[in-house]
Amino acid sequence: MTNLFNYIDRPSPVHRMTGAAKLVCLLLWSFGAMSSFDPRFLFALFVLAVVLFKISKIKVKDISFMLWFTFVFCMLNNLLIYLFSPQHGTEIYGTAHEILHIAGRYNITQEQLLYHLNVILKYLATIPIVLLFVTTTDPSEFAASLNRIGVSYKISYAVALALRYIPDIQREYHDITLSLQARGVELSKKASLVNRLKSASQTLIPLILSSMDRIEIISNAMELRSFGKNKKRTWYRHRAFSAWDYGAMILGLVILLVSVALAAFVNHGRYYNPFV
Amino acid sequence: MKKFSVKDIVAIGIGAALFFVLGRFVAIPSPVPNTNISIQYGLLSLVAVVYGPVVALISGLIGHALVDFSFGWGIWWSWVITSGIVGCIMGLSQKKVDIINEPFAGKRIVTFNIYQIIANLIGWAVVAPVLDIVIYAEPANKVFIQGLFAAASNAVTTAVVGTLLCVAYSAAKPKKDSLSKK
Numbered sequence: 001m002t003n004l005f006n007y008i009d010r011p012s013p014v015h016r017m018t019g020a021a022k023l024v025c026l027l028l029w030s031f032g033a034m035s036s037f038d039p040r041f042l043f044a045l046f047v048l049a050v051v052l053f054k055i056s057k058i059k060v061k062d063i064s065f066m067l068w069f070t071f072v073f074c075m076l077n078n079l080l081i082y083l084f085s086p087q088h089g090t091e092i093y094g095t096a097h098e099i100l101h102i103a104g105r106y107n108i109t110q111e112q113l114l115y116h117l118n119v120i121l122k123y124l125a126t127i128p129i130v131l132l133f134v135t136t137t138d139p140s141e142f143a144a145s146l147n148r149i150g151v152s153y154k155i156s157y158a159v160a161l162a163l164r165y166i167p168d169i170q171r172e173y174h175d176i177t178l179s180l181q182a183r184g185v186e187l188s189k190k191a192s193l194v195n196r197l198k199s200a201s202q203t204l205i206p207l208i209l210s211s212m213d214r215i216e217i218i219s220n221a222m223e224l225r226s227f228g229k230n231k232k233r234t235w236y237r238h239r240a241f242s243a244w245d246y247g248a249m250i251l252g253l254v255i256l257l258v259s260v261a262l263a264a265f266v267n268h269g270r271y272y273n274p275f276v
Numbered sequence: 277m278k279k280f281s282v283k284d285i286v287a288i289g290i291g292a293a294l295f296f297v298l299g300r301f302v303a304i305p306s307p308v309p310n311t312n313i314s315i316q317y318g319l320l321s322l323v324a325v326v327y328g329p330v331v332a333l334i335s336g337l338i339g340h341a342l343v344d345f346s347f348g349w350g351i352w353w354s355w356v357i358t359s360g361i362v363g364c365i366m367g368l369s370q371k372k373v374d375i376i377n378e379p380f381a382g383k384r385i386v387t388f389n390i391y392q393i394i395a396n397l398i399g400w401a402v403v404a405p406v407l408d409i410v411i412y413a414e415p416a417n418k419v420f421i422q423g424l425f426a427a428a429s430n431a432v433t434t435a436v437v438g439t440l441l442c443v444a445y446s447a448a449k450p451k452k453d454s455l456s457k458k
């Protein structure tokens with residue numbers, strides 16, 4: 001239960017970096033990858049992410065479960081896109097180079113394939129970096145890093161509280177379901193949908209009411225210690241930036257700038273269009 | 277900007293933690309494959325009527341972002357933002373429902389449900405698809421149909437789970453005139 005966010009502690013330069021720098025890099029990276037539809041750029045990001053993985057000493061088998069999950073998600077999304085809109089590529093790129101005609105409006109065009117390639121590359125360019133962040137950042141450092149990048153410390157503290165109480169609430173939920181099952185409440189597929197929702201609510205009521213009480217207790221304790229009196233606060237897990245940290249943040253910035261520059265000067269828009 | 281009280285901060289934190297636990301571990305399989313019934317929106321509706329729109333907004337954002345982080349499928353900003361907005365709109369009913377001072381029954385249940393249905397419709401059938409189109413350039417008909425399905429299932433879930441939670445919360449609260457002077 002302690003390993004909720006799949007944090008894997010290994011000695012590597014990526015682990016030694018501060019959470020704040022990694023968070024900045026992650027955000028800039030994901031905005032850069034999000035805004036671009038240039039397969040060459042997205043593929044370069046993917047290669048870069050794989051290199052970072054090598055440096056971080058995280059192995060594929062550590063994250064294979066999550067990768068599998070993401071793969072299914074990605075394929076399903078692509079399938080849905082094709083089923084709903086087989087001409088989406090043509091709409092975006094403005095031309096139609098048909099390769100294979102199936103039936104009715106369902107055909108396969110080069111444009112559609114390029115669009116799907118872009119969608120898949122978007123996953124490949126962003127997922128590894130998110131996984132890298134999750135596996136190499138200690139959750140308790142995460143809140144301190146939020147404050148570092150300019151989020152107000154009260155909100156950062158709320159995140160810290162959430163991370164602190166997730167294991168407690170999980171344990172409580174587990175206890176409650178066990179005691180309800182002992183009394184014969186059915187939560188599995190055997191019950192009908194409405195009954196399942198009702199019995200889920202029965203589990204939720206004690207869980208949520210006790211959590212509501214907990215809010216009172218914690219806020220009283222914090223008020224007694226004068227939380228929120230000052231404009232700033234210090235963090236136990238705070239660390240100074242090192243050269244690696246500056247490197248990561250500059251890397252993120254460069255990625256975002258390249259993405260913007262590609263759109264502005266090379267592709268004249270978000271899409272790389274080889275058809276015109 | 278609104279000044280947060282200590283209680284608001286704690287409510288955001290605990291709300292996000294509950295949202296996370298319900299969204300991540302309490303999966304109730306639905307008849308449609310690969311979708312789960314998200315009871316966390318029932319919880320979010322309770323947080324919204326008790327603590328108001330701002331707390332529900334931030335709770336939804338943090339909770340959903342943590343769920344995405346922990347699943348490792350990347351962060352879907354379009355849906356994270358939507359969770360916050362849904363919480364925020366449901367929170368606008370706070371003054372009308374007034375669960376802190378009045379018993380949650382009759383007309384107040386209707387008001388609560390009207391707000392949550394509007395919130396789910398605006399969130400899942402408008403905001404999420406539009407963001408999906410703007411950010412990820414996905415085909416419009418696909419995201420709108422996905423969005424309508426999500427709106428309907430979340431509205432039904434909130435109507436059942438959220439209403440039950442609010443009734444239970446209201447019943448557990450001491451009544452306003454429960455103490456009398458002799």
